[in-house]
Amino acid sequence: MKVKLLTTISLLTYQLSISQTEKLLQGKVISNNAPINKVEVINKTAKTSTRTNELGEFSILVKERDSLLFFSKDFFFTRLRLTAENIKTNNLVVNMVIRAEELDEVLITKMKLQKVTYDAEKVKQIYVDKIATDLSGYTGVNDGRIRNSPHIAFPIGNKKPKEKNEIDDRFKKHATAYCTPDFFSKDLKLNAEQKELFLEFCDADPKSKKLLEHPNVLATMDFLYAKNE
Numbered sequence: 001m002k003v004k005l006l007t008t009i010s011l012l013t014y015q016l017s018i019s020q021t022e023k024l025l026q027g028k029v030i031s032n033n034a035p036i037n038k039v040e041v042i043n044k045t046a047k048t049s050t051r052t053n054e055l056g057e058f059s060i061l062v063k064e065r066d067s068l069l070f071f072s073k074d075f076f077f078t079r080l081r082l083t084a085e086n087i088k089t090n091n092l093v094v095n096m097v098i099r100a101e102e103l104d105e106v107l108i109t110k111m112k113l114q115k116v117t118y119d120a121e122k123v124k125q126i127y128v129d130k131i132a133t134d135l136s137g138y139t140g141v142n143d144g145r146i147r148n149s150p151h152i153a154f155p156i157g158n159k160k161p162k163e164k165n166e167i168d169d170r171f172k173k174h175a176t177a178y179c180t181p182d183f184f185s186k187d188l189k190l191n192a193e194q195k196e197l198f199l200e201f202c203d204a205d206p207k208s209k210k211l212l213e214h215p216n217v218l219a220t221m222d223f224l225y226a227k228n229e
Contacts, residue, residue, distance in 0.1 A: 021063070022046075022061040022062065022063050023061070023062060023063070023087055023090075024059055024060070024061055024062075025059065025060055025061070025062045025082070025086070025087060025090060025092060026057070026058075026059055026090050026091060026092070027041075027057070027058055027059075027060075027091070027092030027093065027094060028052075028055070028056045028057050028058070028091075028092070028093050028094070029041070029052050029056045029058065029070060029094045029096060030056055030093065030094070030095055030096070031075060031095065031096045031097070031098055032098075035052070035054070035055050035056025035057075036052060036056050036072060036075070036096060037052060037053065037054050037056065038051055038052060038072070039051065039052040039056070039058075039070055039071065039072045039075075039096070040069075040070070040071040040072065040217050040218075041058045041060055041068065041069075041070055042068065042069040042070075042071065042217065042218055042221075043060055043061070043062060043066055043067070043068060044066075044067040044068070044069050045063070045065075045066040045067050046061065046062070046063075046066060047218070047222075048060065048061065049217070049218050062082055062087065063082075063087075064082060064083065064084050064087060065081065065082060065083075066081075066082045067079065067080070067081055067082075068080045068081075068082060070094055070096060071178075071217050072096065073177060073178075074098060074099055075096040075097060075098050075099060076096065076097045076098075076099060076180065077179075077180035077182055077183060078094060078096050080092075080094065168203075169203070170212055171199070171202065171203045171208040171209065171211070171212060172199045172200075172203055174211065174212055174215065174220070175199055175202065175220060175224065176199075178215070178217050178220045178221075179217075179220065179221060179224065183221070183224075184198075187225075188224065188225075188228045190228075198227070198228065201227065202223070202224065202227045205227065207223065208223070211223060
């Protein structure tokens with residue numbers, strides 16, 4: 001009886017150790033039966049990531065119940081909780097849904113235009129030449145115009161418009177582009193109003209500017225998780 005019990009415990013321990021061992025998972029990411037290149041495949045549990053190749057294929061170390069995230073800026077964010085069947089089959093196919101094109105913002109580029117100059121002498125000379133060549137006063141016909149009216153020159157000011165304080169919202173745009181609305185609402189548990197305040201709170205942290213130097217989905221998500229806690 002003792003031998004049977006020990007044997008059963010050993011088998012259970014062995015199976016548990018096997019199930020917890022990392023295995024290399026092969027998979028493919030597609031959309032409408034077409035492979036997607038350069039999709040970020042992130043093992044959120046193990047904090048590792050990789051990218052798909054031109055055929056949409058990827059390989060990543062996983063364990064049962066690991067959470068995989070699939071991210072591409074042109075497609076909707078996709079999440080998958082791995083099962084023993086997924087790992088056993090080792091031929092995972094993930095179908096992503098393309099985003100509808102929409103105009104998020106209009107980028108206004110500063111352009112340097114040639115400065116308009118005002119030369120009073122040249123304007124006066126044009127006026128004098130116009131009077132000298134106007135022979136209508138000698139025809140005897142009144143066309144309704146006032147002859148020899150005083151010439152009034154209005155100076156053109158060179159007022160420089162007030163410069164508006166430029167707001168550095170690069171991190172907010174970066175976080176919004178890299179993380180989907182579902183990430184903020186479901187993972188961080190934030191509504192629309194809380195999301196704006198939260199991003200301003202994150203933007204005040206100097207570490208947010210370092211993320212702009214080397215953009216990375218995993219690093220951005222880790223930073224937002226930490227700030228949310």
